[in-house]
Amino acid sequence: MRVKLTVAYDGTDFVGWQRQARGRSVQGDLEKNLRRLTGQEVSVQGAGRTDAGVHGCGQVASFEADLQLPVEKLAYALNNLLPVDVRVLAAEEAGADFHARFTPSRKEYRYFMVPGEAGGPFVGRYGWFCPPIADIKLMQEAAGLLVGEHNFRSFCGKSAVVTTYVRTLYEAELRPAEADEVPDPLYRLAAEGKVLMLRLVGNGFIYKMVRLLTGGLVKVGQGKLAVAEFARLLAEPAEQPPAPAAPAQGLYLWRLCYEANGAPTVDRM
């Protein structure tokens, strides 16, 4: 049976989504516990390969296996085996041709900044407690430019391995987050209007793209990078990003929407 999993995880203690020679990966934890549950070697493919420290709220993964239990009971059974920082939110049978990574999808990433706040010991892993931002309007103006098809070469990690830097963003917004738009650890701060959210929906994201875009936008908000210069980096791909990548802990792969399961019925994901 082909299975589609929806998975949430706290990225703090992982080397990332992808299995590596050393260290805990989300993929590795899922595969290990599916092996315990089914007695089979299972290869789990994720939609987005998040980096170390990056969180997942609605990551989607797929695998092929002979299940000895009804698929409706798989999430419960897996959660009993998995460590508390990985949770399977849903498990369902998928079409034979469904593949979390290769079936076209819309992906939503969210990046949470908490400008000018010190942060306590319980929240530092869940957002970027960045310096104060002088002008959020400028950041919003720059973020608005991101919608559409662009060559994102200027905002990609050097080790990105891609055949093209062109991606399409369907939505791009930057604004204070509502309390119900953030993960639990940031709820109080968002309720007090202190959390700034960059929300991006696109057909694909390149290695470090969201974090480098966030870094560039914060530089715009600090008055150290003109909106016109930001626009030029989108129009004329450069080798060097305009600012370092924002730290991993503020980034969340928020959710995915697969066109193969029916085209999105709403404009906004």
Place this chain on the structure above:
Amino acid sequence: MRVKLTVAYDGTDFVGWQRQARGRSVQGDLEKNLRRLTGQEVSVQGAGRTDAGVHGCGQVASFEADLQLPVEKLAYALNNLLPVDVRVLAAEEAGADFHARFTPSRKEYRYFMVPGEAGGPFVGRYGWFCPPIADIKLMQEAAGLLVGEHNFRSFCGKSAVVTTYVRTLYEAELRPAEADEVPDPLYRLAAEGKVLMLRLVGNGFIYKMVRLLTGGLVKVGQGKLAVAEFARLLAEPAEQPPAPAAPAQGLYLWRLCYEANGAPTVDRM
């Protein structure tokens, strides 16, 4: 100079407050970074020696050192060096005879339960997502019995090393927590009335005492331990606790009040 520190920490990645042969301790992190800052070997004493996984919100620690910077700047300087899961909330000069551990104090511990909820990947380290509780009124009745002076032998870890099991609790309450009474990761759940809080204020707590009391109270709430039996365990010390200790991640050393700094001006801490 004798210095009093107020410290908050996420206990997840620590072997506990106390320095040990292996692993990260809060005491060890503070001493290492005070050494970097002052060039001196500094011995930091904490008021309560929390276990692995137990959190601190207002832990107090004291040490003696020749500071090369004004004490008002110590918290900022230390926080720049410390990992994000330990934060110094305040640093102030203390009297020559102040000792965080031996100067008499009132300590407040809070234990947070979230009965019948699954919990997500971002909150599992910050509370006990325990089974549903049938009767909270019975638990409240039992918790009310805790106020006063008791021999807590029935609710102590086997390896507790103490000269007496007698401690005084000034306050003991069990009720749904308000949102502003919990740490940030539990804020949303508390706002929705889903967090149950055991709040204890006393002159001292023995090894595993709060967690064993919590385990016993939950057993009362589940109807598996009569309130009369709970009362008898307080009146007639037994060697065996009535239930296993509740897990570490729900426990917080919330704050301390030192009589040497002036008697508490309010009845409630």
